[in-house]
Amino acid sequence: MIGAGMTLFRRRLQETPxxxxxEAARMALDSAGLDLADVNMVVSGSAPDAxxxxxxxxxxxxDGCGGYRKPYTRVYTGGGTGVFxxxxxxxxxxxxxxxxxxxxxxxxxxxxxxHPQSVFANIWDPILDRPLKPNLVWxxxxxxxxxxxxxxxxxxxxxxxxxxxxxxxxxHPCAQLADPNITVDDxxxxxxxxxxxxxxxxxxxxxxxxxxVLASEDFIRRRKIRDRAWISGVGWAIDSTxxxxxxxxxxxxxxxAAKMAYKMAKIDAPRRQIxxxxxxxxxxxxxxxxxxxxxLADKGEAPILTREGVTQRDGKLPVCPSGxxxxxxxxxxxxxxxxIGELFWQLTGQxxxxxxxxxxxxxxxxxxxxxxxxxxxxVMKA
Amino acid sequence: MRVGIIGIGMTAFRPSTxxxxxxxxxxxxxxxxxxxxxxxxxxxxxxxxTCAEDYYxxxxxxxxxxxxxxGAVLRPTCTIPGDGLQGLANAFMQIQTGLVQxxxxxxxxxxxxxxxxxxxxxxxxxxxxxxxxxMHPFVVAGLEADAYLRASRTSLKALAAVVSKNxxxxxxxxxxxxxxxxxxxxxxxxxxxxxPLRSLDIARPADVCVVLVVAxxxxxxxxxxxxxxxxxxxxxxxxPTLETRDWAGATYARLAAEMAYRHAKVRxxxxxIDFAEVDDRFSYKEPQHLEAIGLARKGEAGKRALKGEYGPxxxxxxxxxGGSLGCGNVFEATGxxxxxxxxxxxxxxxxxxxxxxxxxxxxxxxxxxxxxTGAVAVLGVAR
Numbered sequence: 001m002i003g004a005g006m007t008l009f010r011r012r013l014q015e016t017p018x019x020x021x022x023e024a025a026r027m028a029l030d031s032a033g034l035d036l037a038d039v040n041m042v043v044s045g046s047a048p049d050a051x052x053x054x055x056x057x058x059x060x061x062x063d064g065c066g067g068y069r070k071p072y073t074r075v076y077t078g079g080g081t082g083v084f085x086x087x088x089x090x091x092x093x094x095x096x097x098x099x100x101x102x103x104x105x106x107x108x109x110x111x112x113x114x115h116p117q118s119v120f121a122n123i124w125d126p127i128l129d130r131p132l133k134p135n136l137v138w139x140x141x142x143x144x145x146x147x148x149x150x151x152x153x154x155x156x157x158x159x160x161x162x163x164x165x166x167x168x169x170x171x172h173p174c175a176q177l178a179d180p181n182i183t184v185d186d187x188x189x190x191x192x193x194x195x196x197x198x199x200x201x202x203x204x205x206x207x208x209x210x211x212x213v214l215a216s217e218d219f220i221r222r223r224k225i226r227d228r229a230w231i232s233g234v235g236w237a238i239d240s241t242x243x244x245x246x247x248x249x250x251x252x253x254x255x256x257a258a259k260m261a262y263k264m265a266k267i268d269a270p271r272r273q274i275x276x277x278x279x280x281x282x283x284x285x286x287x288x289x290x291x292x293x294x295x296l297a298d299k300g301e302a303p304i305l306t307r308e309g310v311t312q313r314d315g316k317l318p319v320c321p322s323g324x325x326x327x328x329x330x331x332x333x334x335x336x337x338x339x340i341g342e343l344f345w346q347l348t349g350q351x352x353x354x355x356x357x358x359x360x361x362x363x364x365x366x367x368x369x370x371x372x373x374x375x376x377x378x379v380m381k382a
Numbered sequence: 383m384r385v386g387i388i389g390i391g392m393t394a395f396r397p398s399t400x401x402x403x404x405x406x407x408x409x410x411x412x413x414x415x416x417x418x419x420x421x422x423x424x425x426x427x428x429x430x431x432t433c434a435e436d437y438y439x440x441x442x443x444x445x446x447x448x449x450x451x452x453g454a455v456l457r458p459t460c461t462i463p464g465d466g467l468q469g470l471a472n473a474f475m476q477i478q479t480g481l482v483q484x485x486x487x488x489x490x491x492x493x494x495x496x497x498x499x500x501x502x503x504x505x506x507x508x509x510x511x512x513x514x515x516x517m518h519p520f521v522v523a524g525l526e527a528d529a530y531l532r533a534s535r536t537s538l539k540a541l542a543a544v545v546s547k548n549x550x551x552x553x554x555x556x557x558x559x560x561x562x563x564x565x566x567x568x569x570x571x572x573x574x575x576x577x578p579l580r581s582l583d584i585a586r587p588a589d590v591c592v593v594l595v596v597a598x599x600x601x602x603x604x605x606x607x608x609x610x611x612x613x614x615x616x617x618x619x620x621x622p623t624l625e626t627r628d629w630a631g632a633t634y635a636r637l638a639a640e641m642a643y644r645h646a647k648v649r650x651x652x653x654x655i656d657f658a659e660v661d662d663r664f665s666y667k668e669p670q671h672l673e674a675i676g677l678a679r680k681g682e683a684g685k686r687a688l689k690g691e692y693g694p695x696x697x698x699x700x701x702x703x704g705g706s707l708g709c710g711n712v713f714e715a716t717g718x719x720x721x722x723x724x725x726x727x728x729x730x731x732x733x734x735x736x737x738x739x740x741x742x743x744x745x746x747x748x749x750x751x752x753x754x755t756g757a758v759a760v761l762g763v764a765r
Contacts, residue, residue: 236458
């Protein structure tokens, strides 16, 4: 990976989806010191078409992504797209078919009126789930409840994640919901959405785009590019559609994806070999859930690590040093900027005020999607 | 590394399939493909790729509904919102990395479930510049047909010959939904729709599911398969904006073919390729695509169609399956169906429509209106 870029994340941006893609792509190419002419192929990622209200939206914004007259593909794995598009970009290069691939992720949720949550009314099994009129907040409330019940986790310990990430985001120039003064009490006193989920446990809907540039080892050598980080492991897995048939306390699909990525990256002791992590944190409990799925904490141990400060930016295992989705925002696929982009910036020493104070060599990034069933994992090394 | 198709599974094309859900269609096609390849999806397959678009499926996130019926639970699976050939290209790349040995590519259409198909396609028009005009999206195809016919001096009679050939070819394909003995005059007399296109120039929607099992050479040996090799893949997009694209020449198809031929080391496509399956969802698309992918000189595909050169016994058999006009428009499954058909011919499994002695075939598809995206695969067997 030789470049990354992202737009501001905001609840409502004026730019069209094409323009958001263009801005992120332009920044990523500038950061890599390349022109569009250097790019062989383009991969894009975006979540529901219904947000933008455009059918085949990958076709619609492809010129904004730089896909004009190039081999261009969109990939889509729900919320997992934030990390998955990089995996697809990786196989474009690792297959030998491309030297340089531009990966662009976009989401414009504000076009969806009155609220993007209404799109999620259409993600359920039409026979078994839809008649119950579920929404995402309440099924995640069920998952959070299950996690808290099995491991006897206190709400205060989960709220610590929201506090940490919103504070980490203060140093992120694109952040939508950074708050330097937020406390656990603020989270616990915020409006109850569906118990135990409260308003400050959730990341916001956002507009935004992010992009990264991937290149072959040969190209990087030839062009003598210094700011680069290597993708050393990729993994992805999907669980059954029937979420009602699974025990929600542990994300087995994340563990499968992580094991696949660790095997490829030759990591056999992830807790020793991984220096920092960017797990997907659309809800504060998800960071904990995913740390356990990523095998960076034992089952039920992640809240304890959080309470002990291990996951702070200056802790032993910094987690979401970017500020994550809770602090920077959650334009679904465009979270590429915090998940993958942050790994690149941290590993190349370009994270500015967010730079982890001690030296880091290996980072892991993970995204989560579909009906609480999709996990994808990327391991990157300096 | 060589990558080959080792399993083919298809359901029949049907105008509607009321007794089956899309999941059951997928299960049926996947079961056939796995049986054909002799693989167990739960242990032998390393990656699953589905090609689907949310709006066609009627879901907010279709990817959710993929794993169970494919045997892909807790395994690497992803959705490519694109044509089946783009899915095949991604499976091809996954195998080329060495991370994946066996991959499964699935694409389907359950168009009969969609109550407002025209409305869905209309939502693909640019929301600011084009949708406010409130035109039917097939107007784009009508305008493009006009541009192509003028630029290539192709006659309307040539389009009628394409329709007649492909509908008749459909009669010899037991899976086709729209096989019929259609006379050229019938096409010219059919209702005028999107000038210059008439109702018989437009492929009608159908339901289907197509599943291919793709494997590295090593894995193919392990399963004692007789693979059809993917010699080359290519995919490309022209401008998505109606106002700035090439209307006459199907540039996306030309670029995709150039890429696929480069991989396949095909230098003179017109002489090296034995037969082709090209996207004909509007009659003019067949000659337009044949010219774009180098199988006919510019302006000659229509004339050759009139001479019968593209018939099953002609110099270059095109759409022996019946194409989309004969089988039905199956949206994102179009390209995968074409790849499956080419593979069946190359294996000698095409039944009563089998061509003699074919060794190298090409499959080409487009992402339908209003896109300017398409893909090409060159498939071959050693004989």
